[in-house]
Amino acid sequence: MTCEDDKVVLTDFQAKKLTALEQIRSRKFLAAFQSIRDLVVMAEEEEEEETYFRTSRKVDQALQRFTSEAFVAPYEGAAARRRIMLGMDAVALQLSSNLAPPYDTVPKRVYLNALRALTVMNEMQQSAGYGGNATTSLGADSTYSPFRILQRLVTGVGIRRKEAGSCTAYSNESIQEKDFNMVLNSFSNMGRMDMAHKIVALQERTENAPPLSPVGYSILVKGYGRRGDLRNVDMIVAHAKANGIVPDRIMLNSLIDAYVNCNAMDKAKTLFDCMAKGGSSSHRGTLKWVRNPDSGEVPRPNQRTYNTILKGLAKSGSLKEVLSMSQKMEMKRLWDDVTTNTLVHAAVLNGNFDLAEAVLDRHTSSANARANRGRRRNEHPNVEAYTELLDGYSKASQLNNALQVMQTMKDRGVEPNEFTYTCLIAAFARHGQVDKAKKTIRYMTTTGGLKPTAVTYNAFISALLSLPEGQQDERDDDQCSRAVLPAPTDDQVDEAIGIFYDMMRSGIRPNDVTLATLIIALGRCRPAPRIEEAKELVGKLEKNGIVSYKNNHKVVTALVQSCGLSGDINGALDWFRMLKRPDLVAVNAFLDACCRCGYEDVAMKTFRHFFGPGDGGSSAILQPSVISFSILIRALLKKDTVPASEDAQILYIEMKDAQKLFPDQAMVDLVLKTVIRTGKLQKKDVPLVASIVRDAKELEWRPGQLERRRRAIKAVLSSRSRLLSVWNDEDDDILLREIKSEDTLLKRKGWNKVDSGFRLWGGGKMDIQVEGENDRPVDEFLESKGWNDMESGFRIF
DNA sequence: TTAGGGTTAG
DSSP states (O other), X not given: OOHHHHHHHHHHHHHHHHHHHHHHHTTOHHHXXXXXXXXHHHHHHOOSHHHHHHHHHHHHHHHHHHHHHHTSSOOOSHHHXXXXXXXXXXXXXXXXXXXXXXXXXXXXXXXXXXXXXXXXXXXXXXXXTOOSOOOOTTOOOTTTHHHHHHHHHHHXXXXXXSSTTOOSOOOOTTOOHHHHHHHHHHHHXXXXXXXXXXXXXXXXXXXXXXXXXXXXXXXXXXXXXXXXOHHHHHHHHHHHHHTTOOOOHHXXXXXXXHHHHTTXXXXXXXXXXXXXXXXXXXXXXXXXXXXXXXXXOOOOOOHHHHHHHHHHHHHHSOHHHXXXXXXXXXXXXXXXXXXXXXXXXXXXXXXXXXXXXXXXXXXXXXXXXXXXXXXXXXXXXXXXXXXXXXXXXXHXXXXXXXXXXXXXXXXXXXXXXXXXXXXXXXXXXXXXXXXXXXXXXXXXXXXXXXXOOHHHHHHHHHHHHSOOTTOGGGSOGGGOSTTSOOOOBHHHHHHHHHHHHHHHHXXXXXXXXXXXXXXHHHHHOBSSOOHHHHXXXXXXXXXXXSOOOTTOHHXXXXXXXXXXXXXXXXXXXXXXXXXXSOOHHHHHHHHHHHHHTTOHHHHHHHHHHHHOSSSSOSOOXXXXXXXXXXXXXXXXXXXXXXXXHHHHXXXXXXXXXXXXXXXXXXXXXXXXXHHOBTTEEOGGGHHHXXXXXXXXXXXXXXHHHHHHHHHHXXXXXXXXXXXXXXXXXXXXXXXXXXXXXXXXXXXXXXXXXXXXXXXXXXXXXXXXXETTOTTSOHHHHHHHHXXXXXXXXXXXX
């Protein structure tokens, strides 16, 4: 190579580099990346050593310039995603290049920037509802990238040493714990506990990596708590204890919240008690762990602690408990906007709209920007409560009151947001006012300056598919529990599909929930299922790359269920087989499909395959749920034979003894409905019914559930049976009246154990006939069964 | 770095 040639090459190179820098400046990232790729090749081909080194350094400068721009905020949106992934491509390019060392490695700072960009981006996309369509040009999954970067950071592979050419060993000591925690937190927020676990494992087995601190444990506990995974929450706590972790207030708050999310209020209350009472708490064991061994102090509860426990009480306890706790908070001056929102939540959950209105009357914040720091821009701190109240009215078929909430918001200067509009749109749709729902979408976009989301349309569609007001009573008695929503009509389904196309036309990508909703609707619609249309729809969307159903559990499960509903067992089987690792919901859907199509034997085999032999051993692939048992028990009872009823009973016992599961409302409804036909309860079914209703005695019934239960009872009553269980909820007028009249009756009969869990109710005559036992006095019958009538919670008269 | 509050959902 002559001196002349050399000059030309350098000039070319410089020109290219200038182009690249200009492209970066004008944010043409793809073009810039391509230019840099050319630069890399040019440098690699350089033969003269010093020039090779010099050009390599210049390429590195360009690369660093590129990545520092690529990994900068904002991290939201498709363009940001492309930019960040190009940044990752640039990192990969440099690592795989033959640039002169150390320029074939990447400075630590770049990795750290990438880490931040990737984690924030992944979390945002998760919440934006991107499906599994995320792949990069290198085929790398953006979910794994943060993990791989951390791996590099701890091993030093591909990381530039401080001084060029230095031979000193890479030291990972300067990797901050917060770098790990940032990634851990993002996986935890995404619900990817598998990945979170990988991070922890990496941290634990790497020398010099920072050990898990209360911060890391807080993050893990949060993640498992959100998934309702009590077992792993407990496991993390045990791990922390074993490692001598002294929990701080945040960790305890996280733990209380996790317990609340896992419906483990007893544990949440214990912890709260320790924090509130400190040394005087009676929970010695917990106290021992929670207390700081040096100072002897126990972290004191703060506003968040109280709000968290309040949320738990709202979820599981009575309104009374919530009210007394909120009064305590007010006295301690710990009341804030979250308290207001939580109290409204509790009130709405209990159907006590007056209370919700009263709380908002008194506690609505005067909107000020300072209160909103860290939240969405200038949003009123109580929109959430108003939104929930609106939604509550709408779901309780009180459209006018729902609309009145919009007016109240306006009067009080509470600006509706996309959540509020979503609920309003669903409210219109639920009441058959489709045009107004559509208008609201337009209104929120234009006047409100808000964008409807996939959830907006999903809410619209599913509200449409639920029966409009006025037709509620026409449901057949199949539809007594939430587990069985009313079957939509052809017209409703057509309307829903129309909205679905509106959605796509306005450029909003349907997600798996959208698709699953439509699939189920098509599978169940009246007068005949339209399963073929469902399959076509899925195929079309897949072909056009709009939604990918492959490996999408929700969509495939919906197809399994839909096939089952329309008697297509082969279809159900085909779709079910597509799932490499079916989850509980999928297995339940398949069990249901088998049973509906008359393949109880296949169902039973499937049940054993996934849930094990029922000995409580650990050979099971999955843990069954009450639903799994409900499906099989119903199928068995439907067979209406003595051996099948016995099998049902055995399954029920297995559910309680081996699986420690107890019946829920749906199961009670289902069994009652299946077993009580033509007013007769057959002898073979008595033991099962008796134990189920007795076990269900502790169930908590909320107004919505009470309503369903009331319908179930109505169904039972209308089938000439008299069957009633005892309610503790004094809020429900109708049931109260029924119980009162029942109590009168019991008094007249001289029976005063009204607290027993279960009564059969009839105007003094025996309405439930126990086949073959009609003539025998009840007490004799019970005695013959070895039942103590009241203690067994079962009385026949 | 980490903790509490609203919409759809098999």
